[in-house]
Amino acid sequence: MRTYQVIFQPSGRRGEISEGKTVIEASRELGVEIESVCGEAKACGKCKIKLEKGFFERDGITSFPANLSPFQDEEGKFINETDRAAGYRLGCVARIRGDVLIFVPEESRAGKQVVRKAATERAIDLKPAISLHYVELSPPTFHDTLGDFDRLKKAVSEKYNVPLLHIDYPALVKLPEVLRRENWKATVVLWMGKEIIDIQPGNVDEAYGLALDIGTTTVAGYLCSLRSGRVIATESMMNPQVTFGEDVMSRITYAMTHEDGFERLHRSIIEGLNRLIQTTVEGCGLSPKDILELTVVGNTVMHHIFLKINPEYLGVAPFPPAIHRSVDIKARDLGLNVHPCANVYVLPIEAGFVGADNVGVLIAEEPYNQDEMALIIDIGTNGELVLGNRRIMVSSSCATGPALEGAHIKFGMRAAPGAIERIRVHPETFEVNFKVIGQMEWHADLKIVNAKGICGSGIIDAIGELYRTGVIDKSGRMKKELSTPRLRLSDGKPEFVIAWKDETSIGKDITITQQDVRNVQLAKGALYTGAKLMMKKLGVERLDKVILAGAFGSYINAEEAMVLGMFPDCDLKHVYAVGNAAGDGARIALLNRDKRAEADAIAKKVEYMELTVEGDFQKEFMEAMQFPHMKDSFPHLKGIVPDEILNQ
């Protein structure tokens, strides 16, 4: 029986599937959950999936409509002509006939992704760019024939002492009507104290803004009251661009190699954001038009694509961005469905790969106002590092690859129900206990476990534990000679069983392979090398604190991360996670306009270091690939890792 490569997005699960199986059957084999209310009777139409057309370099597959069995009449009941042309099919009808890349739309996903981007509690000084000014005007008479705008301008500047400069066109269009509706009593919405962006009848005392964090994988929106600073609603979604490539480099490649590739990437994020905005406001009984301002953070590639700036030149060294400083742009120019005069403030960029998301982290954490030498690590597909204090700041970025997020790991998956997120290995028996997302108890206490794969935090735990218990040595090699049924050879290569077949829902053992260990070594080695070269440059011997930013950083076990040597030795008391600090940065910029000036200033001040051109990069990288490091000492791991293992 022939088999074909099947890839599911956005989960990133992939594998070989026998010819003739339906997409739903394939999804089950690969641990992807697709809604099927009617039990695959072709009757509910809930299992809609989308075939993505084209050649996908990253995966080396060519996915074509003909690689699925022909469209059937019963599908026509649920899929209209437009969707059909776009590649939509029913998962219970379409059968595998070749390599395919299949996108499972949000509504067809059964196990919803756990999006870990909650807003963190932070005290933020309230000074938004939007201010409200209630005015009562005297109506025009024969003796006072001043025009509406000039009349308003006069009243506002008299009462609030703001020199009005400008009124945005859509606000002007509605001005005469609105002024007269409540008998010349109205509230002026002012942006940055200089531009009228809206005028509302009567006395209005509420205004809303939206802070957006556009991540490569996840997009989060924080709807905030601009009067109280409170977060009214948090919504998140998968970045719809994942279909075009999982990491920034493959997105750029997609833009470079497809004629309308870049347009499609831009359109997909704008459409996605409009859906996100709609869901967010609906949940609070508001309308998209109530959103008066937006702020945006994202890595440089997300930033460029969002602004419809071609990201092509970011893909090759020396990776220059189109612009460093922050950008103000009208939401309408980007096709965002919010208030027509709303402004979008996009945070500045430090350097090629150190983007607005990193600036967001900086204005949230303010290492530049502290004496301690802090290392901030934002781990994503790309690792971004900042080292510094009040005196000096340097930043760098390194390609960690997607391993730490669960991709390119044999049983890796994103953080979703069924993912193993915590792992403990017994130092003598090598027995494993683990915890699965969606279940309160550790698996040893459960009858039915149903693990599907391992997510990023589980991978860190697994490899940390395997090193700590001596299953893998300092060089990363699995010790085949060890006697435990969990350690075995598969195709001549070692692997360690985390969950036995009967503890999973995928019908096979979940393992960590030698190759998985190697992929993590590359990723963690890159992070450590970045930190080390920056420390060398600043002449720093020891870190005072390590801040783990990003959704990923919040969920990994900091101790295991240091056991692996993801960063240099530091007192574990001073290693902590700060949640989605980039998103917090967007929120801070939304609520406090002074922080915007600070963002521009700090983005300029931070000195960027290109790591790969440093003379000793290769040597440092090589040493950093071992656990926790080939040569550097880790005094703070004493007592955590047995001496005989730490001093191999």
Added chain:
Amino acid sequence: MVSEDKRQEILNKLKEGVVNLDEERVKKASHEALDNGLHAYDAIMNGLAAGMEKVGELYDRQEYFVPEMLIAADALYAGLDILKPHVKQEDTGVKGQVVIGTVQGDVHDIGKNLVKMMFEIGGFTVHDLGRDVPLEKFVEEQIKTDAEIVALSAMMTTTMMGMKKVVQMIKEKNPHVKIMLGGAPLTRDVAALFGADGYAESAGNALQEAIKMIAQLRKLGESRKG
């Protein structure tokens, strides 16, 4: 002349030194080889290179990883530095010439350097253009040196796309040049799609591929002559 037993013993020391990542041992064994009158070329090919071949196998079996490869390479180079000045011209029987480099926009060169090393110990004359090499430079260097093989490396999908252009440019000027691609984002299919003649999955693999290509070229040359 050295006895066969002694020869085997020294070759073994060289080989084991490389496999066990022991630079000092390799240096000592290299001097011992010269002191005992071993042919330097014999010591390199059947000692050092044989050791590196074993390292390559261990890498393929995932027992060794990049750091071990690099340390083994250091050990090998330490021996090579001692032995190479004593190699007689007629021994090497120059296999061919290779132009090698990491393509424009890419500054990763660990993999490229390992491949370069394999070519050097395999007896090739290597013209290393370094990293972030402008695409035209590969064409110029090939014409200048008349190298039979051009080997390109890329670590990122974005820079990988530049390889296609280089392949076209070189093939236009000289259709007989063999082009070989390698690097993390590449697969055999992509290399074929770009019009390359060969693909190297690992450093050891690169040398074998190159030797195959040279053999093909020689055959082609002979049949044209004939």
